[in-house]
Amino acid sequence: MNSFNGFKGRVDADAPLADLTWFKLGGPARWLVSPGSRQELRDALRRCADHDLIVKVLGGGANVLIRDDGVDGVVVRLDDPVFSDIRFDGPCVDAGGGADLMKLTHACARRGLSGLEPLAGIPGSVGGALRQNAGGRDAEFGSFVEHVVVIDKTGCVEQLTRDELHFGYRSSSIGDRIVLAARLRLTLADPEITLPTYRRYWSEKRRSQPMSERSAGCVFKNPPGRSAGALIDAAGLKGFAVGGASVSNRHANFIVTNPGATSADVLAVIDHVRNVVGRESGVDLELEIEVW
Numbered sequence: 672m673n674s675f676n677g678f679k680g681r682v683d684a685d686a687p688l689a690d691l692t693w694f695k696l697g698g699p700a701r702w703l704v705s706p707g708s709r710q711e712l713r714d715a716l717r718r719c720a721d722h723d724l725i726v727k728v729l730g731g732g733a734n735v736l737i738r739d740d741g742v743d744g745v746v747v748r749l750d751d752p753v754f755s756d757i758r759f760d761g762p763c764v765d766a767g768g769g770a771d772l773m774k775l776t777h778a779c780a781r782r783g784l785s786g787l788e789p790l791a792g793i794p795g796s797v798g799g800a801l802r803q804n805a806g807g808r809d810a811e812f813g814s815f816v817e818h819v820v821v822i823d824k825t826g827c828v829e830q831l832t833r834d835e836l837h838f839g840y841r842s843s844s845i846g847d848r849i850v851l852a853a854r855l856r857l858t859l860a861d862p863e864i865t866l867p868t869y870r871r872y873w874s875e876k877r878r879s880q881p882m883s884e885r886s887a888g889c890v891f892k893n894p895p896g897r898s899a900g901a902l903i904d905a906a907g908l909k910g911f912a913v914g915g916a917s918v919s920n921r922h923a924n925f926i927v928t929n930p931g932a933t934s935a936d937v938l939a940v941i942d943h944v945r946n947v948v949g950r951e952s953g954v955d956l957e958l959e960i961e962v963w
């Protein structure tokens with residue numbers, strides 16, 4: 672029996688996922704579902720619960736590595752415009768969970784809304800960025816949240832204020848709930864200041880990171896007080912390759928891939944890096960990317 676018989680939204684069986692991720696790697700999803708409304712999303716989640724199907728939510732695909740055998744479950748994408756609205760209201764912005772983070776950070780800088788400039792060039796969806804508390808040295812996305820509207824796997828919708836949420840380094844208490852929307856509070860400023868600041872962060876990112884190559888950003892979290900990139904670099908691992916995947920020569924915390932690479936190549940590089948860094952510096956690197 673087909674778990675999605677009669678489902679009103681878009682659903683594809685054995686759907687390729689690779690092109691939906693920044694690594695461009697990995698096998699298909701048993702089901703790929705793109706609901707066209709909250710009601711359809713609720714219906715999809717209920718069907719998953721009824722049929723005991725694993726559910727994964729794919730945001731911008733910027734921080735995920737999908738294994739070569741794919742996902743034996745349901746991958747949900749909030750790519751319908753109904754989930755990606757961005758609205759400005761004085762110093763606040765309301766953004767859908769499926770909205771594009773790069774579009775949001777750029778739009779804010781252009782309007783003279785200050786706060787998100789250090790997130791310039793960070794790819795992904797608003798929901799994914801909140802769940803992982805995306806950010807860099809100078810700012811983290813979670814610190815701008817007023818409230819978040821989430822839906823849990825039983826289809827229950829809830830609004831959580833910032834006091835009810837916890838954001839840590841590349842982590843949050845959102846867990847496996849899906850972000851439908853978020854309200855952020857920024858600071859009203861002058862676009863003649865926010866836009867050049869945004870551009871400066873962009874150029875710094877382009878200078879220090881391999882942005883024109885296929886990667887999923889930083890692979891490992893920075894251990895407390897240390898830099899994963901510096902540790903991997905010091906271990907002499909820049910350029911280390913397995914098949915079509917290698918440690919970037921520009922920034923050692925990035926793994927870049929060539930066409931023809933497999934997810935197994937990336938996983939082999941990850942294992943080797945972890946082992947060598949563990950041996951050389953006694954640090955057990957923790958993954959920042961998710962492996963599905």
Ligand code: EPU
Binds near residue numbers: 876879890899922959
């Ligand atoms: N370094 C090296 N060799 C390298 C890379 C870095 O020696 O190959 C050194 C740098 O010279 C610097 C230190 O390590 O002294 C830190 O490097 P960097 O300034 O590039 O920052 P990072 O800690 O590696 C973090 C975030 C990035 C974010 C930047 C800028 C993590 C894991 N990474 O990188 O986020 O863009 O700060 O704010 O927290 C991501 O999350 O995907 C990501 C790329």
